Each structure stands twice: as C-alpha cells, then as structure tokens.
Amino acid sequence: MTRKELQHDLINDYKANNPKSFKLFQKNSDCLIKGGSHNARLFSPFPFYDAQCSGSKVKDIDGNTYIDFWQGHYVNILGHNPEPVLSALIKYMQQGGGLQTGFPGTHQGELARFIIKCTGADRIRFTTSGTLATMYAIMLSRAFTGKDLVLKVGGGWHGSQPFVLKGTFTYDKGFNYLESRGLLPETDKIIHVIRFNDINDLEEKFKKNGDRISCFIIEACIGVGGFIFASKEYLKRARELCTSHGALLIIDEVISGFRFHPGGLQSLYGMKPDLTVFGKVIGGGMPVSAVCGREDVMSQCSPDRDPDELVQFNGGTYSAHPASMLAGYTFITYLKEHAKEIYPKIGRLGKIAREGIEEIFTTHGFNVRCTGHPNGVTEYSSLLGVHFLKDTIDRLDSPDQAWNPEICDIELREEIFKLEMLKEGFHIMHGYGGISAAHTEEEIQASLDAVERIALRWKKYNIPRS
Ligand SMILES: Cc1ncc(COP(=O)(O)O)c(C=O)c1O
Numbered sequence: 001m002t003r004k005e006l007q008h009d010l011i012n013d014y015k016a017n018n019p020k021s022f023k024l025f026q027k028n029s030d031c032l033i034k035g036g037s038h039n040a041r042l043f044s045p046f047p048f049y050d051a052q053c054s055g056s057k058v059k060d061i062d063g064n065t066y067i068d069f070w071q072g073h074y075v076n077i078l079g080h081n082p083e084p085v086l087s088a089l090i091k092y093m094q095q096g097g098g099l100q101t102g103f104p105g106t107h108q109g110e111l112a113r114f115i116i117k118c119t120g121a122d123r124i125r126f127t128t129s130g131t132l133a134t135m136y137a138i139m140l141s142r143a144f145t146g147k148d149l150v151l152k153v154g155g156g157w158h159g160s161q162p163f164v165l166k167g168t169f170t171y172d173k174g175f176n177y178l179e180s181r182g183l184l185p186e187t188d189k190i191i192h193v194i195r196f197n198d199i200n201d202l203e204e205k206f207k208k209n210g211d212r213i214s215c216f217i218i219e220a221c222i223g224v225g226g227f228i229f230a231s232k233e234y235l236k237r238a239r240e241l242c243t244s245h246g247a248l249l250i251i252d253e254v255i256s257g258f259r260f261h262p263g264g265l266q267s268l269y270g271m272k273p274d275l276t277v278f279g280k281v282i283g284g285g286m287p288v289s290a291v292c293g294r295e296d297v298m299s300q301c302s303p304d305r306d307p308d309e310l311v312q313f314n315g316g317t318y319s320a321h322p323a324s325m326l327a328g329y330t331f332i333t334y335l336k337e338h339a340k341e342i343y344p345k346i347g348r349l350g351k352i353a354r355e356g357i358e359e360i361f362t363t364h365g366f367n368v369r370c371t372g373h374p375n376g377v378t379e380y381s382s383l384l385g386v387h388f389l390k391d392t393i394d395r396l397d398s399p400d401q402a403w404n405p406e407i408c409d410i411e412l413r414e415e416i417f418k419l420e421m422l423k424e425g426f427h428i429m430h431g432y433g434g435i436s437a438a439h440t441e442e443e444i445q446a447s448l449d450a451v452e453r454i455a456l457r458w459k460k461y462n463i464p465r466s
Contacts, residue, residue: 018046035047054079055438092322114332122293125290135161137293140248149209151205151213156217156252158254223255227383228371231375251277253276254277255383259383259434288320349441360455384433389409
C-alpha cells in the first residue's frame with residue numbers, strides 16, 4: 001500500500017473523529033484566514049478546537065482527549081492552567097485588580113528584578129510578544145552600533161518581524177530566502193544568514209562584513225530549527241567576534257528561558273550576551289516578553305533621550321499588563337522554588353522519550369533521529385524533535401540538515417506522523433514537542449507504545465526503511 005493511501009485514510013479518520021471541529025473550522029474560515037490566527041496551530045486538514053485544557057491534557061469540542069506535548073507553544077512547563085498561577089489571578093481579580101489600568105502597577109518591578117537577578121542583566125523592558133521583543137532588540141543594536149547588517153542563523157525563528165524574516169523555514173540548497181513579501185526593498189541585503197554551529201562560516205562572515213554587522217541574534221538551543229543545542233565553542237567564538245568587531249550579541253531565549261533551569265540557558269554556557277530576549281515562559285500563560293541587557297544599550301529607549309538618540313521601544317497599550325506581570329512572576333518564582341524537582345523530572349522524561357523513540361523506529365528498520373539531547377552544557381532537556389531521515393547521518397547538528405528535504409522527510413513527520421499520533425491520542429509538535437512537569441512517566445510510556453504501533457503499521461506501507 002502506498003504512503004498516499006495511508007495519508008488519505010488518516011485524514012478520513014481524523015475527519016470522522018472531529019465533526020464539530022470541522023464544522024467550526026468551515027464557519028470560522030468565513031471570517032478568519034484559514035479558520036484561525038496563528039499558522040502553526042492551523043495544521044492540515046483542519047485544526048481541532050480545544051474546549052478544556054488542564055495539566056498534560058487537552059479536550060476538544062468533539063470530546064476527544066489528547067495528551068499535549070506542545071503545551072501552549074512550549075509555555076506551560078507545569079502543564080496547562082497551572083494551579084499557582086490560576087489561584088494568584090483569581091485572588092487578584094477578586095480583590096478588584098486584573099484588567100488594564102494604564103498605570104505602572106506593582107508587579108512589573110517584581111518580575112523585572114527577578115529576571116535581572118537570574119540573568120545578571122542591568123536593565124529590562126517588557127513588551128507583549130517574542131516577535132516584538134526581537135524587533136526592539138535589533139533596533140537597539142542597530143542604533144547603538146550605527147551599523148546596518150543583522151546576522152542570524154539559517155533555521156533561526158525569531159518571530160514574524162521585518163529584521164529576521166529570512167532563512168527561517170525555506171530551505172533550497174541553503175537558507176537564503178526572504179520569507180515574506182511586503183518588506184522594505186533593502187531587507188534582503190541587510191539580513192545575512194549563516195549556518196548554525198559552523199565556526200568557519202561565522203568567522204568568514206565577520207571577516208567579510210565585520211565593520212557593518214550591528215548584531216548577531218541566535219538561540220543557544222535552536223527551537224523551531226530542530227531543537228539543537230549550539231556547541232559551547234560556537235557561542236564562545238560568537239561572543240569573541242561580536243566583541244572584537246563592535247557588534248552586539250543577542251541571545252534569543254524565548255523558548256529556552258526557564259526551560260532548562262531557573263534563568264537563561266546562557267548562564268549554563270557561562271556567557272554574557274549584550275542583550276537577551278525572553279518570552280513564552282516568563283508570562284506564565286499570559287502575553288509577556290522582554291528585552292534585557294546592558295544599561296548603555298537599553299537606555300536608548302528612555303524618554304529622557306534627545307529625539308535624535310531615541311529608539312522607539314516605546315511600549316504598547318498592553319506592555320506590562322498588570323495581570324500578566326503577576327502571572328509571570330508567580331510562574332517563574334514557582335519554577336525557581338521547585339527547580340530541584342521540576343528540571344530533573346522533565347529532563348528524565350525527555351530522555352526516556354528520545355531514547356525510546358529512536359530505539360523503536362530503529363528496531364523496525366526506520367531511519368529516525370531525535371534531537372533535544374543535552375550536549376553537556378545542560379544536564380537535562382525536556383525538548384524533543386523527531387526527524388525521519390532519508391540519508392544516513394550520525395548526528396543532526398544544524399537546521400541545514402533538519403530542514404533540508406533531501407535529508408529529512410518533513411512531509412512524513414508533519415502530514416502523516418502527526419495524524420497518526422493524534423489518532424493515538426497525542427498532540428505533538430515538531431515531531432513530539434516539550435515535556436511538562438504535569439506529564440507522568442506512564443503517559444510517556446503510553447506515547448512510546450503508540451509509536452511502536454505506528455512503526456508496526458508503517459511496515460505495510462511503502463515508507464522507506466534503512
Ligand atoms: C526563539 C523564538 N523567538 C521568537 C519567537 C516569537 O515569539 P512570539 O510567538 O511570542 O511572537 C519565537 C516563537 O516561537 C521563538 O521560538
């Protein structure tokens with residue numbers, strides 16, 4: 001039987017199990033583009049619409065329950081709707097607080113001090129999404145250095161903003177493409193894309209354009225690019241080159257912040273960037289992000305600056321929203337106070353899942369590699385990507401492999417494996433996703449049992465095996 005037939009059957013099963021979601025998808029598509037507002041949520045053939053989320057699970061409007069390994073775009077390290085955050089918000093609302101006030105509020109200082117203490121940054125400013133925070137970090141860098149180029153790695157996703165929309169998902173003999181229309185004509189020329197974990201490429205770019213590079217923005221553990229850690233030598237060299245060329249190093253910790261330990265992954269690498277961007281986890285389930293770092297760079301957004309020195313990182317209506325500040329502070333304080341239980345637990349479950357999946361697929365003759373293995377810098381990793389290889393390679397150490405359709409069968413992962421796992425009762429992202437403290441070892445084992453059944457089924461189809 002062919003792979004197309006398998007996909008066809010899976011789509012039919014999914015439709016049969018989700019009639020209410022299908023109807024809602026059609027109805028919502030009349031007013032929303034493709035039925036929603038975030039492309040990553042709108043998978044094919046249509047997304048299920050959630051009715052209730054709690055802990056490790058999500059229940060949809062058709063009554064299906066899934067164990068969720070996406071956990072709110074990797075925000076929910078304690079699982080969906082964690083009790084400490086809910087209680088704090090309920091109490092706050094009952095006392096008459098909560099909605100937008102337009103005043104600075106008491107909680108932003110607590111959250112600010114907490115993050116500054118964890119990272120050693122001088123100053124922090126909040127905004128509402130990782131996208132905005134990376135945009136502001138780059139504006140600050142370009143203004144501070146007076147240089148125009150932005151250096152990023154291929155496969156690095158820093159949100160949907162004009163300074164980074166190149167070399168994210170589209171791979172064709174490299175990550176060299178602008179990935180949006182509607183940008184300024186010079187955008188293509190100012191964003192330079194290099195290969196992740198490739199020191200030679202990094203040195204080459206600085207040698208060629210060092211006098212024009214304003215900043216290098218990078219994730220220490222690349223997320224959407226494939227859950228791959230940067231090597232320690234690579235980040236060390238990046239730090240040296242940025243310093244020697246007067247460029248700023250921006251570490252994007254939107255996924256990695258508070259995911260591996262209480263604070264930024266940068267501290268485990270023993271490095272100090274000029275600016276750090278946080279998002280996701282620091283809001284505890286509410287829309288919060290932040291840029292933090294050097295006083296001299298951050299102070300460019302002070303309203304006391306002369307207009308010709310000012311960077312308009314001006315805040316938005318919902319910046320430092322009072323309830324969001326409380327949620328974020330409650331959440332990351334809880335993570336810090338329970339770090340000794342949480343991080344080893346989710347790291348251990350991550351290891352069981354990564355090793356189990358590789359073993360099952362290998363036993364059944366499929367060429368599969370998991371990513372997210374810690375690289376010695378961090379002891380624990382709760383992230384897990386699953387890659388179906390077309391080629392035999394020992395290690396995946398760059399998005400240039402993970403997103404290369406000649407090396408990895410992305411279609412198999414996204415259009416077949418995803419539906420297979422949904423049928424088995426698991427919602428996955430990027431091949432699996434992120435483990436939270438709400439997940440149990442039994443749930444991880446159940447996911448491995450599901451993978452085993454899928455691998456057995458696939459033997460009947462013409463899915464390539466090694
Ligand atoms: C590393 C990284 N940076 C930035 C962003 C953008 O954040 P947001 O989706 O909050 O705009 C993301 C989103 O997934 C991300 O993974």
